Each structure stands twice: as structure tokens, then as C-alpha cells.
Amino acid sequence: MDRFGVLLRQRIRRDRVQVPLWILGTALMAFAGYAGVTQSYSTLADRQNILAAALANPVILMFRGLPSGTSEGAFLAFEILPWLAMLAALMSTFLAVRHTRGDEESGRAELVWATPAGRHLPTVATIVHGLLANVVLGALTAVALLATGLPVAGSLLSGAAAASCGVAFLGIALLAAQLLRTSRGANSAAVWVLVAAFLLRGIGNAAGTPNDELTAIASAWPAWLSPFGWAEQTRPYDVDAAWPAVLGLALGLVLAAGALALQGLRDVDAGFVAERPGRSAARPALSSPHALVWRLTSGAVVGWAVGGLLTGLLATTLGGVVDQIAGENPAVTDILEKIGGATGGLDEVVVTVFFTLLGILAACCAVQTVVRARQEEARGTVELVLSTPTGRVRWLADHVIVGVGAVLIVVAAAVLGGWLGVWSRDGDTELYRIVAVAGAGQAVAAVVFVALTALVFVVLPRATIPVAWILVLLAALLGMFGPLFGLPDWTANLSPFAVTPVVDGDGVDVRGLWWLVLVVAGATAGALALMRRRELATGG
Template sequence: MSTLGILYRQRLRRDRWQLLSWILSIGVLAWFALEAITKTFGDEASRAQVLKLATATPAILVLRGLARGPALDAFTFFEIYSFLALLAGFMNTFMAVRHTRAEEETGRAELVSATAAGRWAPLGATVLHGLVANIVLSAAVALGFMAGGLDPVGSIVAGLATGAVGLAFLGVGLLAAEFFSTSRAANGISASLVMLAYFLRGFGDATGQISPDGMTMTAAWPSWVSPIGWGQQTFAYTGNRIWPLLLPVGLAAVCTAVVVRIMARRDVGASLLAGRAGRADARSWLRGPFALALRLQQGVIIGWCAGGLATGLITGSLGSALQSTLSTNASVTAALREMIQAHGTSLTQLLIAALFEIAGVMAAACGVQAVIRVRQEEAAGTAEVVLSEPLSRVRWLGSFMGLGAISVALVMAFTALGAWVSLVASGDTSSAVGDVWATGLAQLPAALVYLALPAAVFVVWPRATIPAGWALLGIGVVLGIYGGMIGLDQKIVDLSPFTHTPVVSSTGTDWSGGFWMLGIAAALAALTLAAVPRREVGNA
């Protein structure tokens, strides 16, 4: 077998579970979204009303897509495509950095280049790995839509649009890995570029030209500088245009060509932007495991808090418009009640609870990343160095978990702050405005469960920490947020912690579910800390 084939098989084996989780999750999400839309907006009149609301409310277009009519297939593409493309972007940038800059950072790339593989076979294997992964991703999205009964041709176009955007961000990730000396920096800038593309597309959609009937829109120029906007321009189901996909594929080709040019002129392990030299001595406050954990994760925590603040601010901008629609559309109100498992609450409280569930997922993701950082420190060997000092494993792991709990609370606090400010600024004087703080508090128990669960996996099965952490969160989101909307058995839906999140109501709030989840999280955390001294550091 050729060297390229051997390296490709190595990448496939290394990513088999992680990549499978990404692709299946995105494909299943396409099908779940279609099922939820079919149940919630079963008639064209309801979809037309939502489209008119969306075209009149720019904030909705930022989060959704480009309206192309009230038909079920076009409405589904409007609702979910931009989010599928966003996930495809993250999948590909992380994959590109993992097999390039991370390999150089750990020294493995230099060992491989010293063999018959040389410098170019690893890059070729990574590009081939990404190409095949995006072809499979395209098929998964297309099958997800076709499984729901949508037109096969349009579904294939939607799948190709998702895969092409993923391919573009594979190139972006490869190029980012050439600029930065650490995988953390390369991942950070790559993820930021994915989010920038998402919001550029959203801004272009929000400022586009609306048709007289309010059913369709033409995107403004910012959408045309975003790979996600390029994929959206295929007009799957309504136009089925293939030529816009030449843009993301071309971007991937250009980025790869630039990477080849740069690699021919630099040493293995070097980068275009030199890393900043560290201090000879640590600062006075960096003297304990908690301070070290904070230093390692401060950028991640700030990013999630900023996301929570933005989610809270969006609450106010959508408030009045959504309330007017909810009051006249019983199916939309019913869908919200099923999504958050709430009955008897006011429309404003339903809206706040629904939006805060998004922030709750973000807070849970922040908790998952805190545990993932522990595993990364152990896998890199730095944890063993730290533990060679007079520091117990319980205190070491407890510091990361404690910081994770604080960061989860901070994400929800910033969300509540943003919601409170935006609702007050929008002129909402209802009592529900003051409930945003309690609603933020209600999301904490479920998020803390997703801090304790990966920590338990880290102690029992260290190698599974990263894939299991994200997989558990993904399953919880699908079951808890979409399960009730598509009619899954309640026993299955109840497996998700998000199902048991208390919903704040002016008539009385049932906090029992929150207390149960707090107890489960505390028990898991205690068992984890009790078990960590019983295994070896670096245990595979």
C-alpha cells in the first residue's frame, strides 16, 4: 500500500468515532428539523405567517436563513441549512488543525516526515480525509431530508451545499494552521472565522431585498463574502443551482495551494506568526491548580460568556414581534410548550424559556470543555509534570471541575444580563422581565450534569472523554429540545436533563426537577473525585 494510503487509514482510524458522531448528528438533525417543522407548521398558511414575521424581523433572519417561499421543502431549507453549514464548518476546521498544527506541536509530524512519507504525503492524506468526510456528510444530510419525504433532487443539492461549505472550511483550517504555532490558537481563529461567516451570511440576509408578498428575499452583498452564504445561494428545492458551489470548492483549492506554498518555505514546527515568548517566572497569582486551570481556559470561558450575552440581547430584539405571532398562532405556541415541556405559562415566559434553553446548551458545552481540557493536559503529559509536585489528584481534578461550574454559572449570568437589558430597552414592562434571572438559574442544574458526566467518563475511560462528552450533550439536546416536538415516547424524552429544567412561571415554579439534577450532578462529582486517585495518570 502507498504511503498516502497508509496515512489516510491512520487518520480514518484516529477519527472514526469522532467523525462518525459529527456526521450522524448533522444528518439526524436535518431529519429531526424536518419532522419538527412538519408537526409544528403543517399547513402552508402557518409557514407563510412565520415567513412574513421573519422578513419583517431582521434578528430572525440572522439566526435562520433566506426566505424562498412557504412550501415545506423551501421552508425547511430556510430554517435549518445555515445551522447545518455552521456545524460542518466546525467539524472541518477542527479536523484540519488536528492533523496538521497539532501534529507539529506534539512533534509527531517531524517523526513522520523523517520517513518515506516526507512532508507532502501527510498533507495529501489530510486533504483526502477531509474530501471523503465531506462527501459522506453530504450524503447524510441528503438522506436525512429524503427520509422525511422531501424531493430527492433538492435534498441532494442541500447535501452538496453542506459538504461544499465544509470543504471550504477545511481549507481555512489548513491555512490557519500555517499561521499559528499552537493548535489552540489555530482552532480559535478557525472557529472565529466560521462564526464570522455565519453572521456575515445573517447580516446579508437581514439587509436583503424583500418581495412584495414578504415570502421571498434576495440577499445583500455580505452573504456573498460568506461560504455559508454561497451554499445558501443554491436555492435547494426552489432553484437547485449547482454553480454557487464552485465558490466554496474554489476557496478550498486556493487555501490548499497557499498552504503548499508556505510549507515549501518553512521548517517543520515553525509558523508564519511566531509565538509570543513566555515569562521566565510565573505571576504571583499563578500558584495553585485553580489558577492554572483558569489560565488555560480563560479564552474559552470569555468566548462562551460573550455568546451567552449575545443570546440574551437577542431575546429583547425578538420579544414584541414574536409575542404578536404567538398570540395569533396556536400551533407555534403549542410547539414552544412541547419544546420546553411547559404548560400554563405566559407567552413572554415561553419565549424567554425557549431562548434560554439555547444558552443552557452553551453553558453545558462550556462545562464539557472544562473536562476535555483535563484530558488534553493528561494526554500531552503536562498533567504528570504538575502532579509530580505536592498536589493531590483530587485537588487537581477538583480545580478544573470547580472552574467548570463557575464558568457554567457565568455563561447563564451573562445571558440573563443581556436578556434583562434588552427587554427593558425594548419597553417590555411585564413581570416576566424580572424572571430572566430565575430562568437563567433554572438552566444551571442540567448544565452541571454535563460537567459531571464527562468527568466520570474521564476517570473510568479516559480515551472516550472527548467523543463521549460531545455525544452525550448532542443526544441530550436532540431528545430534550426536539423529542417532544416530533412525538417521541415520553420515557425516552425524559432521559435528557434538559427535559427536567424548571420553567419559571408567575403562577408558581416547580423546582423539583432542578433539585434532582443538582443531586445527580453532585453525586457524580463526588464519585468521580473519590475514584480519580485509584487510576494511573495517563491511563489510556
């Protein structure tokens, strides 16, 4: 018991910053979401119109929850419950991989396994740590909802539903960490499962059967194959069914037990999925340091580019859907204008909103690319590169260059998707220019995070990964949800995504473009200058 307690305390101490931020962010989203719903959809008629339009347009159900009534609580669950569950799932995924495959990859796990703790007890401690984190997340989310005055049963069930989804993905990530031999591969596999599960419950909802009043829907069977679908089937503030949440808990525990069993069947630093054999000789394209950085990150960049392409397509093909919703509830137009900042036609507003989401995707791709430098430094592999004539400033500059290139690829894919959408529906040719301007602006916003991540890497190397992701999360929350949550305009303007250029008649309103450029130039110059004197910081 003493060994287990030591291991559990060690995990809690390592995550003393990251996990509380995930938990507090989820609770704050729940609390602020209520304010957004009551301000934007204050009347029963508003909520009925939105639900009726959502039930008539399956695309909307892909990005929202399960309609279950017109009360404030039920409508709030429709708006944000899937996103609360997603935050819990992401927290659990990264926690599980960090303390299993991540520790094994760095050599830390082998040292612990050589002690009387053995091979299984550290994983058991990780499972308990993940369960406790989700319990706290669920409890604080419920408290945040209770603080708004919503009914007790629905608030408690909302927190439990989000936590149960987190536990499910805790098990999924633990299993992925056993199957794949790198933490990057395990994280990628778990996240792809997360995306597939999110889309699956959306398909199930979109294919469901609405009631006669067009205020609720009975999901089709695909929704029951997803932990997100189970969380939504609890229908908080409506029927308050607790048993679907038990499915997520059961899945997580079964997969965690399976991960423990698999761990005893493999060698240290091995995985069950065979890696693709490498070439006997490197390609000429790998003859430079920046080519190596690109080779290590190209797979992830392609994935983000596919997401960008889909975002661009949606941006210019959903005009008809949004026109219908806005005709039934003019408040929707006001909300979209607040998020996107555009004040032109509705098509322009929709493009601006979707490209704000694109900017967040591109920023995530940028951060993932630059933090690779920290991962290489922590594992000690960077020493092999720096033992060549490559200097540390050149090495960091290569990560910055590849990060900028990754952003441009993701944005270019989105612009191409947007143009294809305009062409496919014979849309207004002015949309081609609107898409290009929106894409260019969000590219600059995403490059801000390339520069800031590089600066954090130089100044606070051991905190690079959590700080970089926190910056993106804060900017996304302020830029996308700040106006909906009733925050002052100046808080939203702190987000690079909210101050990018937009089309203004025949011209372009550059808005905050120049201060974004100054941040990029200053942070990049500062990072490269300080890198000359920084020592390597290996280890976690």
C-alpha cells in the same frame, strides 16, 4: 501510493467514531426536520405566515435560512439548511486541526515526517480524508431527505450545499493550523471565522429585498462573502442552482493548497503568528494549581460569556417580534412551549427557550474547560504539575471547580443581558425573576456536564473528548429539537436542559432539579474517588 494509502487509512481509523457521529447526526437532523415541518407547519397558510413574519423581522433571518418559497422542501431548507452546513463545518474544522497542528503539537507529526512520507504527504492525506468525510455527509443527508419523499434535485443539492460548506471550512482550518502554533489557537480561530461567516450571511439576508408575495428574498451582498451564504444561494427545492456550492469547494481547495505551501516555509512546531511574550516572573495569582487551570482556560471562558450576554439580551428584547408572529400563527406559541416547557405568558416562554440555548452554550464552555485535563495529560505536561505536592485528585478537582466557575460566569453574563433587555424596553418587572430562575436552572443543567465529563475522563480517558461532546450534542438535540421532531416526552426529559426549573405563577416549578443535583453529586464523587487509583494515560 502505498505511503499515502497507509496515512489515509490511519486517519480514517482514528476518526472511526467521531466522524461517523457527525455524519449520522447531520443526516438524522435532516430527516427529523422534515417531520417537524410537516407537523408544525402542515398548511400552505402556516408557511406563508411564518415567511411573511420572518421577512418583516430581520432578527429572525439571523437564525434561519434564506426564504425561497412556500413548498415543504423550500420551507425545510429555510428552517435547517444553515444548521446542516454548520455541522459539516464543525466536523471539518476539528478534523483538519486534529490531524495537522494537533499531531504536530503532540510530537506525532515529527515522527511521521522523519519517514519517507515527508512533510507534505500527511497533510495531503488529511485533505483527502476531509473531502471524503464531506462527500459521505452530503450523500447521507441527501438520502435522508429523499427518504421523506422530497424531490430528487433539491435533496441532492441540499446535501451538496452542506458538504461544500464543510469543504470550505476544511481549508480555513488547515490554514489556521499553519498560522497558529497550538491546536487550541487554530480551533478557536477557525470557530470564530465560522461564527463571523454565519452572522455575515444572516446580515446579508436581513438586508435583502423580499419579493411581492413575501415568500422569498434576494440577499444583499454580505451574504455572498460567506460559505454559509453560498450554501443557501443554491435555493434547493426552488431554483436548484448548483453553481454557488462550487464556490465553497473552490475556496476550500485553494486554502488547502495555501496551507500546503505555508507548511514548507516554517519550522517544526512553529507558526506564522507570533505568540505574545510571557512575563519574566509569574503573578502571585498563579501560585496555586487551580489558578493555573483558570489561566489556561480564561480566554475561552470570556468568549463564551460574550455569547451568553448576547443570548440574554435577545431573550428579553424579542418579545415584540414573537408576539407578532404568534398573532399570525398560534402554532408558534405551541412550538415554543414544547421547547421551553414554560406555560406562562409569551414573554416567559421566549425567555425559557433562549435560556435553553444558553444552557447548551454554558455546557459547551464546561466541557471545553474540563477536557483541558485530558489534553494536558495526553501531552505529558500534567506530569510537571503532579511532580509538585499537588495530587492527582486535587488536580482533577481544580478542573471541576474552574468548570463550575466558568458555567456561573457564562450564566451570570446572560442574566445580566436579560435584565438589561427588560430595563431597556421598560418590560414587566416579573421578567427579572423569570430570567433569574431560568438562568439558575440552566446553570445546574450545564454543571451536569462538568461532572459527567470528569467521570468520563477518569473511566475512559482516551475517549474523553468525543464522548463528552457527544453527550452535549445528544442532550441539545433531545432538549431543543425533540419536541419539534415529534419524539415522546420522556426522550426530551432525558436532556438536562429540558427539565430545569421554571416560574409557575407566584412560585417555581422545580421539575427535574433534584435529579440533576443528584447526577452532579454522584458523578463528581465517583470521578474524584476513582481518580485516586487511575494511572496517567499519556498519548493520543
